[in-house]
Amino acid sequence: MSASAAFARLPARLSFWPLVCAVLVAALVPITVWRFTRGLGAATNLSDAFPWGLWIGFDVLCGVGLAAGAFTLTAVVHLLNLRRFEPIVRPALLTAFLGYVFVIVGLLFDLGQPWRIWHALIFWNPHSVMFEVAWCVMLYTTVLALEFSPAVFEKLGLRRPRRLLHLVMTPIVIAGVILSTLHQSSLGTLYLIVPSKLHPLWYTPLLPLLFYVSAIAAGLGMVILESHLSSRAFGRRLEMDLLEPLARAMVVLLGLYGLLRVMILRRNGALATLLDPGYEEWMFLLELVLGVLLPVGLLLVPTVRHHPRGLAVAAFLAVAGFLVNRLNVSVTGMERAANATYLPSWMEVAVSLGLVALGFATFAAAARYLPIFPDPGAHEES
């Protein structure tokens, strides 16, 4: 097919969101060239005072956390054997896999010498949390690819590899749950090494546990959100009967998480500082109210929980609060000790947005061409 013929096949009016995505993705090209020829200093607002910024705080910490819906749901379906949740597993796996690819690409932008990323394979330092993180990223991305691959095999009509994979799915799912638990918590463990730098509103020896619990809650929120968005985009029926139980799990997890945070602050004495809030205190309150109190309050109301839009709003709040939390730990909480403030450069923001756009576009394409969502017409035994 010639280029002009291909062009003629384009719809006369590109709709709004695909156009936004295309612009954001296109912007990645010149920024990538700039970043890798001029160095991190020219492309980012990172500095000696603030060596980690948006690409770690958002791309890595949030990308990994929001992928937590996948390991939770695979455990529910394959290990707890609650098969009725099966229809929402594949979209969650796809979200997680794209999330991890997003993390890896984000890391390639952030690392000073990303072409040496394989060094983590041969130069071991088991005392380093970053070493654990590196291995978790590599292994769990592989696990996610394996867990998702049946959808691809199904599309291609490859029965043999599908059957082979089916035989080893239980150990793969168990490996995924363990790797995720290690990875989600290890992102919190990363910050255990900065007791004198991270603000007491966020520093606690329980950071690994807090990161783990909040990631599961936010991951479930992402599953709800992604079901909601794709039901609108593809005109599908929303599986309210499956999403509502997830919302109840979120209430329990976020409730516990919120209690834990308040108890920690009461113990380390930081709770009293909330009465006279400054910059850090306001950011903490934003995160707690937006991401914990509001969604828990909303989801406790049955009418909200059973209403598609109410459910989506509460899930969105939980996810947004999660994002604020990770940015608070990685940016807000580190600013005072660094004696510097950090705002990402426009290029840092553009790279993060471009990668998110790429993720959305890939999800949309995969949802169109692969059997991701249950097909109400032809039900197939798995």
Next chain:
Amino acid sequence: MSLGLLFDSTRCIACGACSAACKEENGLPAEIEPRLTAYTWSVLEDHEGTPVRRLCMHCLDPTCVSVCPVGALHRSAEGAVVYDGERCIGCRYCMMACPFGVPKYQWDRAVPVVGKCTLCTRRLSAGQPTACAEACPTGATLFGDRDALLEDARQRLRAEPAKYVPHVYGEDEAGGTSVLLLSAVPFASLGYPANVPRAPLPMLTWQVLSKVPDFVTIAAGLLFGVHWITKRRDEVQAAARAADHAPEGGAP
């Protein structure tokens, strides 16, 4: 043996010979920047009339060494904390983790590495003192065995208690450092953090990391068990259902 430096701020005349010698010894750009950078590994800061040196503290149990995922940092037999730019992938966790904010990055380079004081590790191996200590005209920076330097510092505090704040900075900060400081004014006012834990920092993450193998083993067993039980339960339920329906289906 652990070698180190003792810097006594009260003996410093702020001539800057230490910083200049460091530049020359390490082949760094001649311009001495006001703050530590990847190209300036030793600076002399002035805090309202009190001169203080700033350089890598060369911790006895270095945080940077523990956090580097590829082992690009190590502590030498002489006590120097040394960086290997050939291994570094540029994650900058060392910069995040260092309680003294020492490692700095080449933000202006397309192929960047970390820059920080090496305690003149090559000179150490050759039995020579560091360049900064050799250049110091007043003995404000002394080079020697860490234990001996610490004893010297304590001796000075005992001999002239009115002259100093009663603390040797680095004696137990972050578990102890090979660079020790004495001052007439509180160290916090010289930009040296007062809230650095007294115990080595690597323990904070190791007490979590060391449990990973046990966690993996137990979690794997537990999850297989859960899977086994739930699967078995479903099979039993399916069999019971089949048995209930059997009489009806058997006689059409």
